[in-house]
Amino acid sequence: MLEKNILTTLAYYQALGNMPLTLTELQKYLVKKEGKNNVPLFEIQKALDFLVNSKIVYVKNGFFYLENNNFYSKRIENIKITQKKWKELVYMAKFLIYIPYIRSVAVTGSLALNNSSTGSDFDIFIETKKDRIWMSRLLVTLTTWILGRKKYKKRRKDRLCFNRFVVENSDLGPTNINQIVNNRVILWRHKQDTKYESIFFFKSNPINILFKNLTEHILDVTGLGLLTEKITGWLQIQKINHNSVKYPKYIFPLQVKVSNIFFYYPRVLEGEEKYKQILKSINQ
Incomplete structure (x- = not known):
C-alpha cells in the first residue's frame, strides 16, 4: 500500500x-x-x-x-528561484491583512511547494469572516487592481492570483484539488481571541489593525456590511456565470450565501488528465 x-x-x-x-x-x-x-x-x-x-x-x-x-536540474534551479520570490511576496501581498473581514492569508501553488519558476505568479488563498466572503473578494480584487499587483493573462510574473476564497473554519470543497490547498503556507492568521499571528513573514501594524477592526464594527452595526455582501455577491455571480472559462458542472450554481469560492482553471483539468495518464503508464 x-x-x-x-x-x-x-x-x-x-x-x-x-x-x-x-x-x-x-x-x-x-x-x-x-x-x-x-x-x-x-x-x-x-x-x-x-x-x-x-x-x-x-x-x-x-x-x-x-x-x-x-527534471532534477530544473528542480534545483526552481528551489533557488523560490527563495528569492518569498521576499518579493512580502512586498506584494502584505496589504491584504489590513482589508476588512480578511481572517487568514496563505500561499499555495508552486511557491508553497518550493518549485517556482522565473515567470511564476503568487497563488493566494484567503479566509474571510462568515457572511462576508463576496464583499471580501471584491475589496481584495479592487485593492490589488488599484495597487497594480493583480495578475492578468499577459502579466503574471510576481503578480497576485486569488483562486480560492473560503469562510474561516469551513469545508475546503472538492477533494481532488485539496492536495495543493492542504499544503498551503499560512502567512498571517486572525485568531479568535482577537490576537494576530504571523506564521511566516507578515508582521501586522497595530494601528492599521485597529483601523481595520473599527471599519468592520461600523459596517456591521449599521448593516452596511450585510447589505454590501448581498449586492456584491449577486453582481459577482452574474459576472462569473458569463465567464468564458467553462467550469465543471458541480461547481455551480453559485449562491450569495456560500462558504467556498474557487476557480478551476483549464490547466487544472489538463493536469488531472496528465496525472491519470502517468498512473496508467505505471500500472502497465
Missing part, C-alpha cells in the same frame, strides 16, 4: 509541475486515502529502496522521480 501511495504522489507532482521530490517532501505531500497521517521516514525510505531496486522509481542526489520525469 505504501509503495502505491508513493507512486501516486510522484505521479501527481510530476503532472503538477515535473517536480522530483526529496524524502522529506514525500512524507509531507504523501497522497493517501487512509492509514497513518504521518508515515515515518524510515518506512518511506524502505518502500523507496524497493521501488528504486525494482527500477520503478529513480533517484539522483536525494531527489526521487519516475522514469520519464528526470
Whole structure:
C-alpha cells in the first residue's frame, strides 16, 4: 500500500509541475486515502529502496522521480528561484491583512511547494469572516487592481492570483484539488481571541489593525456590511456565470450565501488528465 501511495504522489507532482521530490517532501505531500497521517521516514525510505531496486522509481542526489520525469536540474534551479520570490511576496501581498473581514492569508501553488519558476505568479488563498466572503473578494480584487499587483493573462510574473476564497473554519470543497490547498503556507492568521499571528513573514501594524477592526464594527452595526455582501455577491455571480472559462458542472450554481469560492482553471483539468495518464503508464 505504501509503495502505491508513493507512486501516486510522484505521479501527481510530476503532472503538477515535473517536480522530483526529496524524502522529506514525500512524507509531507504523501497522497493517501487512509492509514497513518504521518508515515515515518524510515518506512518511506524502505518502500523507496524497493521501488528504486525494482527500477520503478529513480533517484539522483536525494531527489526521487519516475522514469520519464528526470527534471532534477530544473528542480534545483526552481528551489533557488523560490527563495528569492518569498521576499518579493512580502512586498506584494502584505496589504491584504489590513482589508476588512480578511481572517487568514496563505500561499499555495508552486511557491508553497518550493518549485517556482522565473515567470511564476503568487497563488493566494484567503479566509474571510462568515457572511462576508463576496464583499471580501471584491475589496481584495479592487485593492490589488488599484495597487497594480493583480495578475492578468499577459502579466503574471510576481503578480497576485486569488483562486480560492473560503469562510474561516469551513469545508475546503472538492477533494481532488485539496492536495495543493492542504499544503498551503499560512502567512498571517486572525485568531479568535482577537490576537494576530504571523506564521511566516507578515508582521501586522497595530494601528492599521485597529483601523481595520473599527471599519468592520461600523459596517456591521449599521448593516452596511450585510447589505454590501448581498449586492456584491449577486453582481459577482452574474459576472462569473458569463465567464468564458467553462467550469465543471458541480461547481455551480453559485449562491450569495456560500462558504467556498474557487476557480478551476483549464490547466487544472489538463493536469488531472496528465496525472491519470502517468498512473496508467505505471500500472502497465
